[in-house]
Amino acid sequence: MDAVRTCVGCRASASRPSLLRVVASHGAVVADQSATLPGRGAWLHPTTSCFESAVKRRAFARALKVDSPLDTGALLSVLAEYETGHQPMSPNEQAD
Secondary structure, three states: OEEEEEEEOOOEEEEEEHHHHEEEOOEEEEEEOOOOOOOOOEEEEOOOOHHHHHHOOHHHHHHHHOOOOEOOOOHHHHHHHHHOOOOOOOOHHHHH
């Protein structure tokens, strides 16, 4: 049985494999595709609609418990790749 998480964008519960984990790193929200990066994480459906809802609701800073505004540009480009059907490579795969 898969673990259930809640999307910070639409607030719907979903199985962990169907969501993308994100973390705050150096003032930005980054995708944690392997779900192994250190720190507090939040979960998001890999869609721009859930991303836009999370930004509008200021859910990333709240969920990740960060006081300062977070840059979401890098995450948006990763989500665009998901929506075109190309799952982005993790940094470990890119190094090979």
